[in-house]
Amino acid sequence: MVLPVQSAQGAQESELNERSYRGDESSSEGSPGTPIPDEDSVVFNKLTYLGCASVNAPRSEVEALRMMTILRAQCQMPLDVTLSVPGVSEGTVRLLEPQANSEIANYPIYKILFCVRGHDGTPESDCFAFTESHYNAEIFRIHVFRCEIQEAVSRILYSFATAFRRSAKKTLLSGLAPPLTPDSDVFTFTVSLEIKEDDGKGTFSAVAKDKDKNSFKLRPGMDKKIVIYVQQTSNKELAIERCFGLLLSPRKNVKNSDMHLLDLESMGKSSDGKSYIITGSWNPNTPQFQAVNEETPKDKFMYMTTAVDLVITEVEEPVRFLLETRVRVCSPNDRLFWPFSKRSFTETYYLKLRQMERKSNNDTLYEVLSLESESERERKKTTASPNILPSASHGSMVPSPPEDDEEEDNDEPLLSGSGDVSKECAEKILETWGDLLSKWHLNLSARPKQLPALVRSGVPEALRGEVWQLLAGCHNNDHQVEEYRTLITKDSAITRDINRTFPAHDYFKDTGGDGQDSLYKICKAYSVYDEEIGYCQGQSFLAAVLLLHMPEEQAFSVLVKIMFDPRYALRELFKQNFEDLHCKFFQLERLMQEYIPDLYNHFLNVGLEAHMYASQWFLTLFTAKFPLYMVFHIIDLLLCEGISVIFNVALALLKTSREDLLATDFEGALKFFRVPVPKRYRSEENAKKLMELACSIKISQKKLKKFEKEYHAMREQQEQQEPLPRFSPSLYFFLVTIYVCLSFLTSTFVL
Structure with a gap:
């Protein structure tokens, strides 16, 4: 601790004294020990100077309070002082010796960086402090004071605030400085x-x-x-x-x-x-x-x-x-x-x-x-102009600009994380959901009967965080929350996908921001949690969707459910040389053969196979390229009805794009899937119609099982003729990329 001078003897007996000095009450030619009060300065008695110390963060309240606590506890030579606070920004804060009224130290207002008071209910509640730049801003110091009368602390800080209001008389030198133009002022x-x-x-x-x-x-x-x-x-x-x-x-x-x-x-x-x-x-x-x-x-x-x-x-x-x-x-x-x-x-x-x-x-x-x-x-x-209606209200959430229709025709793919999702919902719908959730919470082991019908219409955005956790069965996941906090402390090397996940969304677009940090931790935790599969390319998109609706720990729990729970079993797609994923492609093509036979035959003729356009649909659950309004509704259905809803959405997409796809060749079809298809559903109305169509398509589990048996029979026959090579997930994506690049000269198909 450093004290400006030795301790002064004696103490003032009077109550707190505030008095205003005027500039004519003292001479600027006084002796060095004579106080030179500033115009309109306010003087406070009954203060004790506890000392000063160097600080590294002069504008940090945490740092200031920490030093305040240390100096108050360790001060062995408190100094009774009078404090003079100027009323103008050009003035100077002065410490005065109470009895002789002589100046001890001074601090120009422009060098004072920060003021703070002790928190109520703490021993420092009667203290205040200010930080100042010392020796040309190379050193920062904090000065700590204690008030005998605690109520004076607020008044002192108010006086500092008044000084910074810079309300002193100003001399305008209009002849020397040209005024700004009307456009630049x-x-x-x-x-x-x-x-x-x-x-x-x-x-x-x-x-x-x-x-x-x-x-x-x-x-x-x-x-x-x-x-x-x-x-x-x-x-x-x-x-x-x-x-x-x-x-x-x-x-x-x-x-x-x-x-x-x-x-x-x-x-x-x-x-x-x-x-x-x-x-x-x-x-x-x-x-x-x-x-x-x-x-x-x-x-x-x-x-x-x-x-x-x-x-x-x-x-x-x-x-x-x-x-x-x-x-x-x-x-x-x-x-x-x-x-x-x-x-x-x-x-x-x-x-x-x-x-x-x-x-x-x-x-x-x-x-x-x-x-x-x-x-x-x-x-x-x-x-x-009372007859003119006011424009949209200001001072509220700033909506994103409308999408440019001309963008539909360019070759740039839609950025992941695009699209606003409104929180607005009819009061009757919210009341219906509120009643359902109240009943559901009474018996979490059984889903309410009316739940599937409500989910097909889409879960209200404001309720998704809660409903998704209930659908996934994560309502009692304290053990997994603790496990998550342990997993994120372990070393991992996942960085590649984070910067390109939802770059169009404010929460994730900043490198090193809160969104990217949380997303990294979730992906890292899963890579440690699931040692067999680890982190697979594209998982970050699904994790990001969950993170937009719930805190990290709950998002991690729901991600684990989607990966492991038999209703979803997403991790099965990544296992055994992507065997289950190829089975899904086969099932999709068989469904096309029944529901859209002309498009199925067209794809056969041009040599377009399901894995060339549908890999993202299954591996990321449509989260990588489609607008968020549509993505969130798909996750509603997935958590409610299981992984098979991916077939419903895929068929709905193919049905609505049927005429356009029939007019394309191999390259044209790939380009159509890459750019126009996701952009078509930027319109909330288009996305809603698509999801209604998806929910109307009836696909029985019996039919899917039948196609699954056909696939495995076909695979057994193929393996008897010639065993197929085993690929790692990374190699699989690499080979698919090379194949598509050579065919279409584009790499934007890949995840």
Whole structure:
């Protein structure tokens, strides 16, 4: 610990004293020991300086609190001080000796990086600290103080915040700095809000968002986190230095005094450098947040206001982005579902600035003329033109742009993970599913009778995480959860597939992001769990689909069920030289012979075999190339009815594409399967019709067994004539790739 000077003797007997200094009350020509207070500075007595220490992460609240705890416990020479906090950004924080009122040390505001207070209920609740850059930002130090009167801590931090508001009188040198043009004085930002709740398993997950009412769905009594993403989208880039406050209040149209400061956990740029991310913790059980911790009446909602204060290097005063969002506090008995991606509230802001200069140097700065949100602009337009309907609501989840119809005709394949899946669902359907799930939970050993009919229409997206686990029989899988946590600690070398799995999906597109990290761990765990098969190319797509609906541990459990359970037995396709997979190809071709004989004969004539176009269909359960709306519905049916539904979907695809395929040759057919077929089902309506057709096709298990016997009889006859070589899965894919490449000069067929 380092103290700036030796301990001062004596202590002040008076209560906390706050007094404002004016610039004319002291002379700048005073002696070195004479305090030089800044204009509008606020002075606090009854403080003890506990010392300072070097820190590596000057903006980390965790690091600051750790040092605060250490210095409070180990301080042997506490120093009574008076603290002077300026009211302007050009000012200086000063430590004064209480009796002589002489200056001990000073810290310019522009060098202070971060302020933090001790958490309530801890020994450090009467402490605060700030970090500063020392010796040209090469060294960072933290200074820790204790207040005799605990209530003063909040007032001191508020004074620091006031200093950073940079509200001092400014001298505009209009003759020296040319003003920005009307087109260049507006800076556009998008600000997104995400709410996370403690999931009871040691992690925080993003809460669901009700699209019908456009409101976040919260649970009472659960610790929460607020995550703010700020991204500048136009004009010259401005540098965000730090967040100086993250505030929250129930209701909307609130006054500044109604806002409550949250504890900051972290701040800094995202891994790609495009966004600035601020995270704060929120304890809903505190009295000021009572309104958003009590169950909201059915079909009602309330508002919540979040504010983030940012210090931007080139801007004279902090910029506050204010977001008003709808929230609903659901009953503890309501089913809330793990979201498959970030559910954020997004608002666009227009910051209008005017160029100016400091008096002291030639650094160009800007002053804020106005800050307006897109929602405010829309309200003004609506008010000005009452006959014009407002455009789609802003400040909500930003939908993906519509698909370009022209893309249908190009040669680029559809990226895996494409397509939005709506959470919207009719209330009657949700009520039907809610009643079914309530009954099902009373007897998990038996499926409800009406379940298959409901699944054929598609499970509501918001319910899939729960329903899939119940269908797979993973409702009581604590042992597998623990096993998963052990497996992911073991060494493995699975990296090749991760970057190309669902690159079109926000959750998986970032290299090294949360989605890719979770996906890697699931694939790695399975490779260790199933030593016989290990990880096979393409499994990552199925794992990703599951991960979009449930946490890692549950996704791993359902993956194991799909691979091992006799109803699905997906791993059998990878065993014994892909014997079962080739049997599936034979069964599909025999089904084509019965259901689509002209297409079957056409494929025979052009030399197109099932393994050339259907390998992905079986090995990845259609997850690798088709839009997610269709993929999710297929997994609904698979978990409910078993692996044979793949034949239903395959026949439906062939039936709907029959006329196009009949007009193609070998190369044309392969290209058609690769590009136009997946793109055709980007339309939700087309995908729904396809799945209705698939469910209407009747394929008996007796018929499939008959075809299976035919295949094995044929294989026995072939092996008697000439034994076939044994291939590993990797070699199999390699040979198929070479075959197709030589035939069609393309490698995009492969997984």
